Amino acid sequence: MIRTAYKLLQVISSETEPGQISLGFAFALIAGFTPLVSLHNLLVLFLILVLRVNLSAFFLGLAIFSGVAYLLDPVFHRIGLAVLTTGSLEGLWTAFYNSTLWRLERFNNSIVMGSLAVSLALFVPFYLLSNKLILKYREHFLAWVQKTKLAHVLNILRYGGDA
């Protein structure tokens, strides 16, 4: 827990652009909420390696969102089932169902569909909100946090007093 908190503080306090950190978190939202072994997560992996996304933010976010997803699975199941059984979308899903690529994606599974729909819907709002929070943090709290004893203790724990 301490390690995670420290890592989070370290990431958002670094000189990395806030957009890269936020994007890392946003991609982690998709990869963490949806079942890890999915075709779309291969695309996420490609994007986080090719785009200048903060990898620490991604892996930290992945750990957090995977844990949250475990609790949210029943919700994802309900949302996914509702989306898949909506009459107006039946034509679209039928077309997808007859495509090998989409079948490989397992879009017709209620949890895959539910978690993907939720994470895609939250992707942009989460990116913008995260960006704003990092900027606010750096502007108002960073200097104060660095002076606190907690930051000092965390530094000692991490680097054994050299930092």
Added chain:
Amino acid sequence: MTGDRAPAAPAAPPQPPRKPDGAGRWIRWPGVIAFAVVTVLLAAAWWLLVDGMIECAIERAGTQAVGAKVELAAADLALIPLGLTLTGLQVTDPDAPMTNAVEARRISFLMDGLNLLRRKVIINEMTVDGVRFGTPRKTSGAIGKQEPGTVQKAARTKFVLPSARIPDVKEILAKEELQSLKLAESLRADIQAEQDRWKQQMAELPDKAKFDDYKQRLDKVKSAGKGGLGGIVGGAGEAAAIQKDISQDLDKITTARKTFESNLAQLRKRLDETTKAPEEDLRRIRDKYALSPQGLANMSSALIMGPLGEKIETALRWYAKLQPYLQSSSERKGKVEVVTPLRGKGVDVRFKERAPLPDFLIRTAKIGLDLSAGLVSGTIRNITSEQHVAGTPTTFAFSGEKLSGLESLALNGEVNRVDPAKPHDDAALKVHGYHLTDLTLSDDDTLPVSVKEARTDFDLKAGLRGEALEADLAATLQSVRITTGAKPDAGAVAKAVTSALSDVKALHLKADVTGTVKQYDVRLSSDLDQVLKQALGKQMQEQVGKFESQLRAAITEKVNKPLGDLKSSFGSLNGISDELTGRLQHATGLTKGGGKDAGLGGLKLPF
């Protein structure tokens, strides 16, 4: 001056890392290489681990399905062409953990790669070699507590040798409740209640005093009639009032008498039944404790039912285990079909396909059964739990000829779930020239019976229509040698059975199984019924005769007094009947007049 040196330039301040501009600000090109490396590493790890993962998945799923350990020696996945080879499959018998129910040396098949990407396992041809049944295990295959089976055993009568000893009548009557005594006690209480009720009712009905009162009033009216016209007119009015009163009382007594007669008739009927009840008790107890002709037939059924029942239960238990895999786990939700996977999270929603295929289908499985008698080969077609999608039922056909101790064997059948609302399964097994040896029919201590050898032909047809089970078995045993383990000091019955069974050289057997898979009933008939009846019939008849006379005497002694009391109690009701009749006659006499001065008849009215 060589030692002079120019003063060193001041060190340049450290430059902050230069941030890339344009597309480079957002794209890191080495990431493409990193992605390729990561992907190759993941693929390599998968390839190294996939065989183990398949092995684990099969063992885990199989163990859960069977309820005992399912083990696999190795799994080998080939990519080009896409196929899988499984070796050393062992399926533990959940009822005997040190035995494998099924063992297969090698299973190999090719898969349709494109359909596999669409999450459909389509196997065009599967070969299963070296299938053996009932092989011993080195270690136990039990996995903790077993759940109780869902198949309910048919009521099976254990073979018990009938005793030649006449049962002790006193002992029997001490533990048996006589129905006649219960009926007598109940009837006696009812008669008493009826008596009490009528005593009370008789007090409320018009009695002799009331009739005397009527008579006095009538006499007065008569004397008034002799006192002129006014007396005659007044007397006529009084006489009409008296007549009305008497008529009402007469109605009351008549109604009461009818009710009483009706109740009395019912009680008399019950008395008759109670009087006959000792005979019923006698018949019931005699049938229970003495061997009847029906008991002899049951004895032969019990002999055969032992080994046959075990086979039926084993077959139905395995059928029940296979049930979840024979039927699709899907349901319709609106226009689409929702499929619940056996394992895993969420549900898969199925949409209309251009070329519908089940999620799992083995088109043809060629199986070689390595039985102790020799090799029996067969083919199973269209193995799938979604026959309604495939449109064809699962069929199977196995045959073997000139085997060791078996001339020929043929098994055919189908499991039809094409219309999930009307499932029906059929199987037909024909066995010719099977050399049956050492089949234990009874392990009863008093008389163990076994078929030492016999040449057997049998024909089994079984069908399931929904829940309804129906099966017929017709078997012929020739060159039969039945042995019994009767001791030299065995009783007369054991000796008679031993002698009768040792003479049996041929046997015809017919069994009908009806009911449901969970609760079935077996009706057996065989030549043994007649054989045992002939051997034991006379002996048993004498025994039953003696037992019956002793039992009759004992029952009579026990019920005589209660029945006598009951009859006397019933007789006391006749007093009420006589009393009612007397009152009725009195009332009738008043209305009709018994003589010149009696009743209304004595009053001459002027109109």
